[in-house]
Amino acid sequence: MLRKSLMTSAGVLIASAACNAAGAQSLDYDVMTELFGEAVTNSATGKPQRASEVPAAMVIITQEDIQRLPERDIPGILRHYAGVDMARWTAGAQDVGIRGYNQPLSPRLLVLIDGRQVYLDHFGYTAWRTLPVQLSEIQQIELIKGPQSALYGFNAVSGVVNIITKDPLKHDTSFNVTANTTFEGTDEVNAVLSYNMNDKIGIRLSAGVGQEKEYGYNNTYLNDADNFFATYSYDAAEDIQLSGTMNFQFAPNTTGMIELSHAHVNQMDMQPNFFTANARYRLFSARGRVESDTDWGLISASLYRNTGTLTSVGSSFAVADPEYIQPSKNTVTVFQLQDLFQVGTSNTFRIGFEWRSNVLESSPDPRNGDTQYKVLSLSGMWDRAITPTLRSTVAVRVDRLDLERTGTVDDIYWFTAADFDREITEPSYNLGLVWNKGEMGIFRANASRGVQTPSLSEFGLTQLTGSPTAVSILDAGNPLIKPTIVQNYEIGWDRALKTLADMRLSVFYQKSEDLKSFLSYHPTLNPPDAPEVSTRFDNVGESSAWGIELDLSGDAPFNLDWGINYTYEKVNDDLVGVFGVFDRPYYTPGQVVRNRYTGFEDSTPNHKVNARVNWTKDNWHLGVFGNYVDEVTYPDRWLISNGRTYDTDVSAYLALSFRADYRVNDHLALNVIGRNVNFGNDGVRTNRATREESSIWAGISADF
Template sequence: MKMQSLTTSISVLALTVAFSAAASAQSLDYTAMSELFGEPVTAGATGAPQRASDVPATMIIITQADIERFPEYDIPGILRHYAGIDYNRYGYGDGQVSIRGAATPYSPRLLVLVNGREVYLDSYGYTAWSTLPVQLEEIQQIEVVKGAQSALYGFNAVAGVVNIITRNPQHGNYATARVNVETDGGFDAAFVGARQFGDRAAVRVSYGNAETSELPAGVNATSAIALATSDFHRETGAVEGRFALTNKVNLTAEATFTNVDQSEMTSVYTSARALYELRSYKVELEADTDYGVISALAYRNESEIAYSFGPLSAELTTFRVQDLFKVGTNNTFRIGAEYRDGQTASFPDPGNGDFGYESMAASVMWNHKFSNTWDLTLAGRYDVVDWSRDGAPTALYSFTQDDYSVSFEEFSYNAALVWRPSFGGSMRFMAGRGIQAPTSFDIGFTLQTTAGGNPIILSGNPNMVPSIVDSFEVAYDRSLTPTIDMRAAVFMQDTSDVRGQFGLFPDLLPPAVTIPTLLFDNRGDTTTTGFELGFAGDPEGHWDWDANYTYQKTEDDLDGTFGLGHVQNFEGATPTHLFNGHLGWTGEQLSVDGFVNYVADTTSPLQPVFGVPTQVDIDAYVAVSLRAGYRFNDHVAVSVNAQNANFGDGENTGANAQGESRVWFGLSSSF
């Protein structure tokens, strides 16, 4: 007991020092703090530095050392190895993940951030993971937060958050060049580097370029066969500057670009080809003042996307200010305000008026430490969103310009009680309410087309309401022995007014409208309950291992039936059982790692463009992946990677594309 109390006191003291030095998610020295505490450290949840074991949320922290050991080429591939993560691969670059529920095409319920900037495409409502302008080698850590987190993390953090933090160039110079060459001729090359210029300035740059063959089309996805003959292309770049204007004022500026051409699956379960051209600009000012750590963030995301149904052009501009401060020694507060302006050009029909929204939000967070064994975190956020359209759709459509002048106001919250019992470990009791706002696609899509030679209209719906996600969880983490750790959680996640799909039968018929009209709409409720159990071992010597199991059961109460109402089927698309295992051996220069993933059987809708949908049965499967790395010295390393080594030329793992074995050789040089 005395040793535990002493350790806790030292931890509190060190974190207090870090806090007083204006440590934040952007300026915290994660490596130094993690070495100090013997576990990862984050500032993502509350804004203040915390050990992973103290975070008021179920959070997975994936470090750069972890990333280096995976035989994976992108972030969705890495995430599939962790408990509570549902994963589908619809194309080489189109991996989709969800937390505690079906990973659907264009998965809409996961907020993804890179250094505090939203990379979630809120024009359509999903994350195109291949477009993230970040290379794996420049990532400091990936934080995966489970459950509704809108009050702590912001807009659309409804089922979870993936927070990607890159290495801070102010903490040391580095440069790494890497090339992966696949056995079938594909390649993926990247350069990342950082350099300090005196004590006041530092710059980080990165560039990546990849080209490889697409995955083979799914067994029943005839429309994907032609798309799979084209290669996957990806080019990204980023430059970031960090400047210490004074000893207490820091400025960060960043610009990125991404160009991607890939095969993917749309939210209405059709195979498609998409070309992405994305740009972003971000500035953040942070000051350590007598009133706390005050930060002001502004960023702009610009996207030009050529979808199969037409082009989409959109811009998102966000301003956020917050103050993180302490009252006494046991109370930490964060207050903030945010303004968002999202604008989308009329699409796919360019003549129906541009549209968009403006939103204002206010948030507050309070963390109170009752003692070394109990602390409480409460957070609330209030959003006001106003939609508008600058022109009237043509008379063929059922909505007028005034119909798009709609508003909604919603409150979200997070509450977490953390208990560190005398018998060891940390127990968390958590509840949250997340708000999933309708997207520009949901509200403003307008397209006149034909089905079976007959004219129909596909239309967004300004009468849609936000989806509400309520999550409840009890989690327990502890060390069973000095070398074995355990993580366990029981959870429930309920979504009401599910963000829906276009119907398969017209929602509006003549004489109410001139042409039969299919609407995007809310489609009912769905609930997922389950539990997670994981163990990790790091015995003395060269070996380490980890294993996790997830049980999840989904029950739908959706409007309509398959074949008439819509194609959603979360019950069928959510695997009941997930298992992941890893065994690794590390020597002075050689490391070898093996991974296994088990996914229970599922079903997935598959819809030809405006055709009759079918349900595709996906049998349970096991994937085995291997990696071996050899480091010649501090500057040169090589690796051989076999992803899904047992799949051969094709394994039926999804409706749109088959999984297949990919083998590549890697060469990296650090200087």
């Protein structure tokens, strides 16, 4: 029979937890974690469940974990976990990849804050420094590996990072101020106020401001006179984030939320062609959500709107007037409706509907028209307890995308308006089994299909850059480009090795078809009477990867705890050049020349190791951390005139970091963080363009 409601009072939560039913957004993480002795989540299937029951490779990073790591941003936190590739290109620009395939402006990882997308649709990536969230207001960070399109839609093809913030209705009134500084010219201050007015209204306000000195540059091919950095570079990455959330309890079974946020960031970005750009982000979001526990299940509705402008002046525009570059404006509007309900005690179902509108204006001349699409999505999930020890999960989703372009298509563009009148319909799925064998551990098996839809820029932004008297460059999309399809298969095993350690092992295989690439300059794409040099996107073939992730952690005598994880991954590309030109040796024997910027076989490290040791006693904590990353090879453009790229090697490196904390009293804590302390002032080359330097942070945190 249909269960009448999924009530979220403490008593019903205890009863519901046995059969895995609770309010998805109403989940009290603190109560449930204490009750079960492990983290809880609803990010893997859309329903609340213990971490041990999740049918996917998932890591839950708690607030306690965040406070122990030697990091001041979320990409830095993520780099300490198995299967994560983190590239810190500049002081402000980072990219995070899951299980390889990381690249500048990485498009494969979907990032959310409390379920709201902060992934930028205009180009398809996450600008991490723009996230309107402070570390002290985070409840937990949920990292889900592998395609998750059946729950989250397109672009969640390598995984999902869902940042869960603290619910002010479920926490006492508090005020936290944190300040950090370095001798190198890096400073940040942030504050979080959580105000529980009564049992009906809770408010959280947060603000952060900071700057971080830019890294040293490592551009071997440009001399000082031609070096873009000498003319257009920022001295530091600068950011301001503001956020406000109000949670309501309308009735015993109905809650609501209103959220506003803003980010103002200036930083150096790394572009897909491995040149940097001055980037100015101005982002705003507004969101409302209501959730009600009814006779028909837990029904939730959410509406949000993300609006952003990006002004980007790249190194290829060194001869242009930067004032001529106008911002690109992207507006995303999303409505979501979901019902989560039970049938009997063994079956939980979720049905969902989503409508999305995504618009990108052309720049600098809006008369070039807007590229836009609308998406209708239907999804469903069935979680079944087959036996007391065996569970299955089936999730499916279908997305229908309708592409269009308004305005006049310029004569120099090689596509017509009719090419933009296009429909794409793609299914995705996640299948999972979890088998709890008691002392033998927990076994997982899953298969999934993810869909990475082209971004608006890849579809058709036409951006003429440069001044009328300078060299013009046409950054153009391709309305005929295909989505990338990712198939993933995985098995996992979690087991406690007696009293020695906890082990987590995952083995996976995935295949990506119709990979997309940003193409280098090519002066002959346009009609003969069009003088513009052009860049564009296209599909360049397929790639497969397999890998192993092993994580061990445990406690030791003398108040010590430790952890070590190892990742092996092997990528095999089957890619071709475009316009009929294949990769080939050129000039230097054995050197590969490409006319595209995609190639993951060499740019994905085969081996990564992360290790940590923590000591805690009374008011003191000391942690030592190591991160080893194997050697990689990045494409590196050398001759702009022939539109080809060349390879640049980056040696393997070991980064050593530490963190020391002392809690003076219940209200005041001090810390010193050393990040990459063995890199020195000259820095170590961890990527193609810059040298990452060591930094020592001194911080103070006050709670009231």
